[in-house]
Amino acid sequence: MEGWKCEVLSDVIHLINGGTPSTTNENYWNGEIPWLSVDDFNTGKRFVYDAAKKISKLGLENSATKLLDVGDIIISARGTVGVIAQLASKMAFNQSCYGIKQKLDDLSIDYIYYYLCYYFWAIGVVKTGSTFDTITKKTFDEISISFPTTRIEQHKITTILSTIDSSIVQTEQLIAKYKKIKQGLMHDLLTYGIDQNGTIRNPQTHTFVGKNGMMVPEEWAVKTLERCAKINGRVGWKGYIVSDLRDFGALTLGAMHIDKANKLDLSNSVYLSHEKFVESPEIMVKKGDVLVVQRGSIGKVVCIDKEIGEATINPSMILLNNFTISSKYVYYFLISKEGQKQIEFSTSQTGVPMISQIQVKNFNIPIPAPIEQQKIVSILDQQESLIESEQTNLAKLQKLKQGLMQDLLTGKVRVKADILI
Secondary structure, three states: OOOEEEEEHHHHEEEEEOOOOOOOOHHHEEEEEEEEOHHHOOOOOOEEOOOOEEEOHHHHHOOOOOOEOOOOEEEEOEOOOOOEEEEOOOEEEOOOEEEEEEOOOOOOHHHHHHHHHHHHHHHHHHHHOOOOOEOOHHHHHOOEEEEEOOHHHHHHHHHHHHHHHHHHHHHHHHHHHHHHHHHHHHHHHHHOOEOOOOOEOOOOOOOEEEEOOEEEEOOOEEEEHHHOOEEEEOOHHHOOOHHHEEOOOEEEEOHHHEOOOOOEOOOOOOEEOHHHHHOOHHHOOOOOOEEEEOEOOOOOEEEOOOOOOOEEEOOOEEEEEOOOOOHHHHHHHHHOHHHHHHHHHHHHHHOOOEOOHHHHHOOEEEEOOHHHHHHHHHHHHHHHHHHHHHHHHHHHHHHHHHHHHHHHOOOOOOEEOOEEO
16 A cells, blocks of 8 residues: 555564562562553553552562553553553553553554554454453564554544544543432432422431431331332242243343343343243233342342333342332332442341342332422433433444544555545
């Protein structure tokens, strides 16, 4: 390709080994030099700013670790491999990583960074058919890097990609902000509630009383969960075995179908035979039901907020339905700190990593009037919508970045002046 060249990566970089100062010599540790392990930069961020551990100048001088400069690249080589970042300050690093410096004046370290991101995201995995177990120096002999011969074109490519990175970081920060706001709202709304003026009650001026071990607004009740919903699980003879599973049919839902945000995830659907599905009508899952993980990933909760067709639960789940109060309100309470505290307390009481239906039935839940429940749910739903909207934006930006890396770092799309050609 005119204006581009291709080189073996190991010919255009300096590859540097890391190391660990002796842990028995106190003088080598707790100094001023950040000392990196993969946990310090396994964040998806371009730049790493600090490390959990620091070493002294003596530790640096009396070990195999080396000092990298600002802008140099760090890459994990063992365990979680192919994690890449650039340094925002001078840092040393351990032996599970490699440091990378540029060797050629006509190839920028920023371009090398983005090319390595592209390689370990796309080419490396596709070429080998799986992720790497380890990265050795030989790995870098097998990687070819293509790049524009002019630093101007390299700079334009990295500027485009860094602009996308900045947008990704800003979106991630916005998501984190909205999540923090949601946590604060959940605490205040589920503890103090909303008065007739639409504002959160002030605990200094409003009357709060103790009911069933909870301090709640005097207008509220506190009831056990079994008084608010039917609670059932798949127990005893209603269990099933592998031969009852099918390639299609009724969904059978478990902990794997609840993501970290307590949302339904059907990307890995599991199906049960029609016979096993119909024999247990009390655990058929409908829109508006709430599922609680009973074993394994205890603490996960999901509210079924859409129609999903025929569905049931597996033996690790508890189903809440036939609510006398807002099911979404119950969902928000169960994922709140107070709800999670009751789940955690129940598991610690038994000493077994599970919660029983009886324990769930005995959970206490503060209950406002129906109109107030709906107001609380509406506010929290709005906050969740903001988070989900930004998460959608984030996914689009990440997909855009992947496409741009593939186009720009291979020369498929060229940059000239301020436009793509």
